Amino acid sequence: MTGHAVVIGEALVDLLESGAPIVYHPAIGGAPLNVAVGVARLGAPSEFAGSVGDDPWAGRILDFLAGNGVGTSGVVTVPGVATTLAVTTFRGIEPTFRFYGDPPSYGLLDAGDVDTGLIGAAGLLYCGSMCLLSPPVLAAARKAWSTPGPVRVFDPNVRPVVGVDPDVVAEFAATADLVKLSSADAAALWGESPDRAAARLLALGAGAVVVTIGAEGALVAHDAATVRVAAPSVTAVDATGAGDATMAGLSWGILTRGLPADLAGWEALTRVAVHVAGLVCESRGGAVSMPTVAALRARFPALEL
Numbered sequence: 001m002t003g004h005a006v007v008i009g010e011a012l013v014d015l016l017e018s019g020a021p022i023v024y025h026p027a028i029g030g031a032p033l034n035v036a037v038g039v040a041r042l043g044a045p046s047e048f049a050g051s052v053g054d055d056p057w058a059g060r061i062l063d064f065l066a067g068n069g070v071g072t073s074g075v076v077t078v079p080g081v082a083t084t085l086a087v088t089t090f091r092g093i094e095p096t097f098r099f100y101g102d103p104p105s106y107g108l109l110d111a112g113d114v115d116t117g118l119i120g121a122a123g124l125l126y127c128g129s130m131c132l133l134s135p136p137v138l139a140a141a142r143k144a145w146s147t148p149g150p151v152r153v154f155d156p157n158v159r160p161v162v163g164v165d166p167d168v169v170a171e172f173a174a175t176a177d178l179v180k181l182s183s184a185d186a187a188a189l190w191g192e193s194p195d196r197a198a199a200r201l202l203a204l205g206a207g208a209v210v211v212t213i214g215a216e217g218a219l220v221a222h223d224a225a226t227v228r229v230a231a232p233s234v235t236a237v238d239a240t241g242a243g244d245a246t247m248a249g250l251s252w253g254i255l256t257r258g259l260p261a262d263l264a265g266w267e268a269l270t271r272v273a274v275h276v277a278g279l280v281c282e283s284r285g286g287a288v289s290m291p292t293v294a295a296l297r298a299r300f301p302a303l304e305l
Contacts, residue, residue, distance in 0.1 A: 003123025004045035005251055006074065006150065007036035008141055010106030010131040011050050011061050012084040012099075014240065016285060026057075027285040028064045029086060030106060031129045031157045034241045038248025038276070038290040040069040044255040047118060049074030049144075050131070051108040057083035058105070064287070074115055078108045088240065099130075107134030111143045120149040123255050126247070128155035132168055145172065151259050153178040154206075155247050158185040166190070174205040177259060180247045182212045194219045198226060207259075208266050212246050212277070214239075220270050222263045229270045232300060234278040241286025242277040248290060249273030268304075275300050 009032020015024040033048060040046040048070050052058040054077055061083070065072050084101035109131075119125055127145055131137040145152060154176040158164045166189050173179045179201050181189075186197035194211035198221035201209045209221040217231035253269035260266045276291060279299050283289035293305060 003121060003150065003255065004047055004071070005036070005039045005124045005126065005255060006047045006049060006119050006122045006144070007032045007039070007126040008049045008074075008109070008131075008137075008144055009033070009035075009127070009129045010084070011048065011052055011065075012086055012106055013057050013061075014086045014088050014286065016238075016240070017089045018284070024087070025284075027288055028061055029241070029286050031155070031244050032126060032131070033061075033065070034244035034286040034290065035126055035155075035248045035251065036070045037065070037068045037287040038245055039252050039255070041290040041292050042248065042252040042276070043293055044252050045071070047071035047074055047122070049109065049114070049118075050106055051076045051078050053077070053081035053083045053105040054079050055082050068287075074113075074118060076109055076113045078105065081105050081108065104134065106131050107137055109140045110136035111139040114140050114143045116143070116147045119144050119147045122150040124153060124251050125150040126153050126155070126251060127172060129157040130164075133165065138168065141172075145175070151177045151254055153180065153247070153251060153254070155180045155243070156185050156189065157181075157243065158188045164189065170204055173201050176205075177207040178210065178250065178254070179206045179208075180210045180212070180243070180250060182243050183214070186211060195226065199224075210246070210250060210266070210270050210273070212243055212274070217274050218246070218270050220263065220266050222260075222266050225263050227263060227267050229267060229274055231274050232278040234282050236278075236281040238284045239281055240284070241289060242281050244286060245277040245280040245290060246273045249276035272303065272305060275303050
């Protein structure tokens, strides 16, 4: 398969809690931005489409994307808007987020900003996350999603403090080639186990489903069959961006190997993806921790890439 990835979603700044007394360290973030950076760091062409404010943090976001090889032609700068901040606290290695900024700088992309030529030429289109709760971004995502051409991947990436619309999840999942979600997403959306959530999404029309289960790895479902993929053994210090790293690994695998035709193919892609996530968990921050293929090979020499 050829072509680039187009990732539609939010870009913001994470304030990461650490230390005693507590100190907050800023890091460029946003789940879709993490995915765009992850794909590019692994070596596939990547474009980010979203809205940013016009403050110094917005400039740093754009510089960060460009510095990591991510195209920004789909980014819209909105005058007079401050960059959304995600204050991130931890229980162990698991992050909890609270978002600050009104209007949210990530929620102002609309359908008129969507470059259908960029999307139609893409090998893969990603949509998902909390930005779809913003009506303008939802309209933009729907326009992009209806553009013929790319493989379509979706990640609901539920944020309980923000909310989620299960009907929107069902809408995108019904025509997705891949839905990636976490076991926490499955519980928040439907109160279901990973197996039941995967079966629900396949029944809706998703081509394949990958449910991440933290240190237990992932459940992979395709054609009513499932398989478990074990996570690598790592020394985890921060799970921020682990799910996004999994999606980046899956997206990179689709772009470089093609869309799998069977469960064994999805299993192989997911095995690489959970190793990408495992390596990210060994460093603090999300986008800043996305690895290269060389780093993956060095850390996991037995992994088939």
